[in-house]
Structures are given as C-alpha cells and as structure tokens.
Amino acid sequence: MTVQPEPKASVLARCGQIVTGLREAAGVGAVIADLVSLRAYETDGLPAYRQTPLAVVLPETTEQVAAVLAFCQANGVRVVPRGAGTSLSGGALPLADAVVIGLMRMNRVLAIDYADRVATVQAGVTNLAISGAVGGEGFFYAPDPSSQLACMIGGNIAMNSGGAHCLKYGVTANNVLGLTIVTMAGEIVTLGGAHLDAAGYDWLGILTGSEGQLAIVTEVTVRILRSPEGARAMLAAFASNEVAGAAVAAIIGSGVIPVALEFMDRPAIHACEAFAHAGYPLDAEAMLIVEVEGSEAEQDALLARLAAIIRRFDPLSLRLAATAEESAAIWKGRKGAFGAIGRISPDYLCMDGVIPTSELPAVLGRIGEMSREYGLAVANIFHAGDGNLHPLIMFDANDAASMAKAEEFGAEILKLCVAVGGCLTGEHGVGIEKRDLMPVQFSADDLDQQRRIKSAFDPDWLLNPSKVFPLGAPPVLEAA
Amino acid sequence: MSGIAEAPGDDAGIVAAIRDAAAAGEPLAVSGNGGKRAMLRPVRAARGLSTRNLSGIVFHSPAELVLSARAGTPLAVIEAALAEHGQHLIAEPPDLGRLLGAAAPPTLGGMVAANLSGPRRISGGAMRDHVLGVRAVNGEGTVIRSGGKVLKNVTGLDLCKLLAGSHGTLAVMTEITLKVLPAPEATMTLVLPGLDAAQGVAALAAALGSPFGVSGAAYLPAAAAARVPALDPADTGTGAGVAVVRLENFAPSVAYRAGRLAEALAGFGAPRQIEDDGSRALWRAIRDAVPLPVAETDAVWRVSVRPSAAPGLVDALAATGARWFLDWGGGLVWIAAPAEAATHRVVTAATAAAMGAWMLLRAPEALSAGIDVLPPPPAVLARLTRRVKTAFDPRGILNPGRMYAGI
C-alpha cells in the first residue's frame, strides 16, 4: 500500500482552534467535525484506502471556499478537495491532518445559453445534471463517464474524465471554456469564459486533469452540443482477442470513426451476461460494441459499412440493432459491467492503462498469463478506439495477501502499458493509487518540471498533498 | 534582431544552445521558420535559436490516429503524409504568411506554439486539443517530456497544454505528437447571401444548434466576401454580407444534411450550394484570413468572443474604419484597421465589454513594442504567469517579452 506522510503534529494539536476558524470562514452549518459524521468522507471510489479527516467543510459559495483556503494557508493546514467521491484512484482520500472541502452544496446551474451553446454551473453539479438541464432543448454535455449520475463537474475537471463517447466528442479538457478557481492562498480567479480561445497561457488546459493539485474549481462553463438525430449500436463476437483487435484497427483505418467502440473479453462477457441478461455471445472470446449516429438512413448506411468490414474477420455473430430499444439492450451489459464484476467477486480493482491499439492482442495475452501467475481472475473492458484498457482485477479485501497480490498485479499491468508505448492512466487519474508508479513513465526531469508547476500554484504544497507525485521535498521556485 | 542564429539538427544541439545562452545570461529569440516573427511583441535578443533543422515525421500510425514529427517539420509535409492515408489535421491550422509578410512555410512547432486553429475549431477543437505529447527543452537546457503517443492520457500535469500557445516563452519544443483523423469523404457549403451581421450570426447559431454536424460557420461582410473567388458574384454583389456554413461527411450524409439544414435555415433565405473543390477553396481562404482586406500599414487583431456578442462588437468598431469578418459562428472576429493606439483601445474595450479575449496579431513595431498585445492578466494571474514562466525558464531567456512586457 502506498505510504502516507506523517500528519503534522502541530496541526493535530490545534484541531479545536482550526474547527473554530473554519466555522468563522464558512459558517457553523458548513463544518463537520464529529467523528461519526466524518466517517462518510473517509474514502472514495478506491475503498482499499481509508482515513478520517480532521474536519469537513461544505461551502455554498466561491467566497466561502476562498475564506476557508485563506485560513488553511495561513495556518499551514492541508486541504483535500472533494466532489462526489467516486475517484477510482483515491484522489479524494483524506489525510489525518487535512480539511476536506466538499463541493456538493455548490450544485446550482447558473446560466444556459443555447445561441452560444454554453452552460455555466457550479462545481458540485453532477455530470448528468448538465445534460438533464439542457436536454429539453435537444442539447447535451458530451463527456459521459459511467459514473455520470453521481460524479460532479468539478471532479470531472480535476480528473479530465472521459466516457464511452469521447472517441468522437473528446474528453473533459476538450469541452471546457471557462473556470472560476480559488488558489490555496484564497484568491479567486476567473479563466476563459464563454468564448473558444482564452487569452494567455492555457490555464484551462493545465487545470483540467490537475487532480486538485493547483486550485479548487468552483464554477465551470462547458460547451453544450445539439444531440444527434439518433444513435444505434451493433454487437460483433469474435473467436479470439487477436481477431477482434484486428477488426478494431480495420475499422479505424477505414475512415469511419464510430461514436463508441467498446471491447470486452471472455470473462467480462460472461460476468455482464450473468448480471444483465443482455443476450451476449457466451461462445465468444471477445466482443465489440460499435455505435454510430445520425438519421435512420445514415445509421443504416454506417452500420452496413462497418458490418462489411467486420465480416472480413469471420465474426461468430453480428447483431445490428434495428431500434433504439435493441441498442439499449446491447449497451445494457456493458453499462452494468462494474456491478456485474462486483457480483462475482467481493472486491475488484479497476485499472485504467492506455496502450497503442495495435498492442491489444499481445497485452491481453500477457494479462492472461499474469492472471494465472497471480492466481487472480481478471476481466478486460476496453475503450478500443482510443486504447484505454480497464482490466478489473478480482480479489478479497478481507484477505491482506489477496489484496497485496491484486495491487502488485495491477502495477505490473500498468508497467506493461508503459513498456508497449502507452501510459499509466487514461481517465481515472494518478491519485494515491499510481503515485509511486510515476517514475515508470516519467524521468526525474519530467517529474521535476511538473512539480515546479505545482509549486508555482501552491508553494507550500498544502493542496491535496501526497497524491500524483512521489513523496519528496517540494521544489522552491526562484528566478535566477 | 538575432545576431547569431543557430539551427541545430538534434536535441543535443538545442540543449547546448540554451545552456550556452543561460550561462551567458543572454536571451534567445526562438523560432521555427520565423514566419510568425511579426506576431505579437518583438523579441529583443542578441541570439537566435531555430528548430527548422529538426525536421521530419518520426512516426505515423494511421490505424491508431497518431502522428509524431520533429518540431521544424513544415506543416505541408505533414499534411501531405496524412493525405496519403486519407487523413488530416483536425484543427485545420491556418497559413498566415500573407498576413504576417512571411514566405517561409509554417512549421509544426510554430503552429502548436501559437495554438492557431482554423474554421474547424468549432467542431473539432483547437490545435492544443490534439497535442498528445511533446518533447521540449526548458530554459535551463533540460529535456522534458509530457504526454505520450496514445489518444488518452491523464498521467500527471498536462504540460503539453501549457506549451501549446506559449509562443516559445516556456520551452523549445523539439518533437510533437498529434491526434489526427480521417479526412471527410465529401464537403459542401451552404451560402446565404443578403444578410447583415446580426442576421448572419443568427443563421450561424441556428446551423450550429442543429444536429447536422456543421464544421464551418463564417460571416463575410460584402467587402470581405468580394475577396473570395470561390463565392459567386451573384451572392457577393448584393451589397450585404454572406453567411457560409460547411458540412463535411460521407457523400450521402452531406447530401442529406444539406437538405435538412436548408430547411432549418429557411428563415434566412434559400441557400445556394458549393460542392467539394469549391467548398474546399472557400474554407482554405477563410482559414488563411484571405477575406480580410488588409493594407500594408494596418494592424490586425484576432478576437475571440461569445458568438452572439460579435455583431455588437463590430458595431462598436464602426468609427475606426476597421474592416472585419467572422469565423467560428461569430466567435472569432478578424479585424484590420490603421495601426493606431486609439483604434487598439476601441478594439480592446469592445472585447472587454463582450467578456472576450483579444490578440494584437500584427502591428508595426512602433506600436506593438509599446502596448499590450494580449489582455493584461489581473494581478493574481499575472503572478501565476510569472511563476509558471520561472518554473520553466528561471533566467527568462526564452523569447522574453514576446507575450507580455517583462515576462
């Protein structure tokens, strides 16, 4: 397990004083300090790690966030920002001497402008609520993480989240136009706005995906898009991972970019079928879900083109949805994948490496071997169009040895991803989970440059410390 | 400007040149082919460092939608290599050689460093959106890498984003990896003549708010439209402006969508259609700002605003004698006007009122050396700008003053 830094004794000793200060900054009703209530915040979507924080603050305004951060900075108190707590990399894991700032009460949609195709919302609005707010007019917010019912736009910004449809529409970073942020010193800054090209250095770009290391996001302006006329999916089953991988390469190489291109291996197919009864092909080693958009006629034409490509790879079966309902049935198993794995294994780790798509068969082959070596089952779900691989490693958290093995297995998979030319994480972030693997992907110089940017924003390293970067003395910035 | 201009052929040469300059405490004017030297503020430096000899495509995997090239590779070389596989650069980067008085072909590094995007910005994203990975040398002469060669990557802070659009002030990029996409099979433009700016922007908003995947949306006042040979004189000769809307897709989809879009835009008139080659020529012209009537002594501004604010913004310029046209559905305002401080104040005030962002793209040195060429950041952001600069380039030797005086 990844080691956490020692809590600051000086902070723990002043706990009462700090809670009083937080109440002055954000109001009595905003501060949680009793042990029972604090439990609710001790973990996130990576429950293997738990830590009760010093206190939790739930501000309702940007100004309250600023007051709390200014107070924490002045008192040397560490801060952990938190949205819905669905991070799968332990990004929102508290520290014993840290104040958690939860954004969930900042949940208002502030403005929607259909003519300019933008919406401005507070950071605690859920991902799905944005699409919900604009859906009546036929618009939607494109990035669609599977956790979209719960996860919040502030968390999406922090993680640069993606979704099944980001092959066509891009990830969070490609859909954000403006931010209001608060620095660790408590200063409020607005970046960008409702226009496409913001001025100066790309602040939006560096903030997005910064995992709460640089500032707290309180307001967000996103692009909204007009929904397509319709969408339909197709399911193709293959006799081997190799053949399915070759079909993926042929599809992308053909010039047709589907809106979604999802890959599942045999264990994933079986788990999802048992759970969702979606009619998945149990005889297959691998299957693809391919989705296209447009009018009925366009969908027919695109599905026909893609089906022709897939037939060249002797699919075991090929199921074209004729209606939206049939599409939903095809997606049903995939969308319930996490629940499905949860049913067959008490605990699982969801990995998130990325590989060049041409490496898929070799990587899946090697993961299969490792699964046997470690004696732990694994199911693979893969955003095949962009190479984002989600191996789900099944283990038993009540058995310390099983858990340690699962963590080691996961780390080996991620090292393999880097070795074949990929990266450690495609959408879940580094967090606490992959912090100590960063040197696998980056040189000391690469990491030092990133750490200096952290220092530029947060010189004392008080904001979400001990995540993302291996522990070490923070670099001090000085103009030479 | 640059007494000694070095153009090393490898990273080691770039490292050596930067370490040398850092040791001497002498600033470096960083460039690719130098075609954007007239952009923003002049750099006062005794030494020059060019990436033009770092040339060539390193890696192209069409089925993975990824291309890597050394920073000095001419864009045209990359475009040709992509075209061989039916692919293209998503952001449609412009060639501003005409505006900037440069004959040298733009390089990949220059285009990314300036984060310049063309008409497809509205649907496909900006240049910076497709930078997957970068190798660069910072102001201490240290090689740094960020990102990688895969389409999705959230590992660590995304320094690629900071370097894109930093105009060579943070690090010298030596190799860049881009996401690329299949080029569309067919394209068509719908032309709506006889509209004023407000009507034109409303038409573009209706088109962009439709489900038909519009990938280009521009409004050309009469004088701008007259400069584009791809447009029919019958459309441009009305004395009023022209709205143009582009579709890019498979051929049957383009035909179908053009019909549906024409129905959706019926309130703005019956659109004329321009097909494949004509459409491509039209958008190449818009991409390169050909419609903008520019006199040699003019200054040129590029303003990014909320599209609905564009008509009001150009109204506010009326007294200055400015010429202009709109891209990005109204969200990008190209402006040319006599290079005077008073005009600059009008442009920047009108943009600020619209809560947008402006860039003085080009101006005679006499003007650009003495004024802001980008909106001056408020105090906190100015401090962050300086600290980020220090984090990459502690001695301040890379392109000092190019974006902001003193940084």
Ligand SMILES: Cc1cc2nc3c(=O)[nH]c(=O)nc-3n(C[C@H](O)[C@H](O)[C@H](O)COP(=O)(O)OP(=O)(O)OC[C@H]3O[C@@H](n4cnc5c(N)ncnc54)[C@H](O)[C@@H]3O)c2cc1C
């Ligand atoms: C079942 C399940 C499915 C998932 N599917 C996907 C998926 O398809 N794609 C995907 O990308 N992710 C997925 N995730 C991961 C997770 O949902 C995303 O990372 C999400 O963006 C986290 O949002 P959150 O509001 O829960 O943030 P949290 O988990 O609360 O926080 C995440 C990180 O962001 C920081 N943070 C939160 N809010 C702010 C803020 N306002 N300002 C600054 N920093 C902040 C936190 O400190 C932490 O580091 C999934 C998770 C689960 C449990």
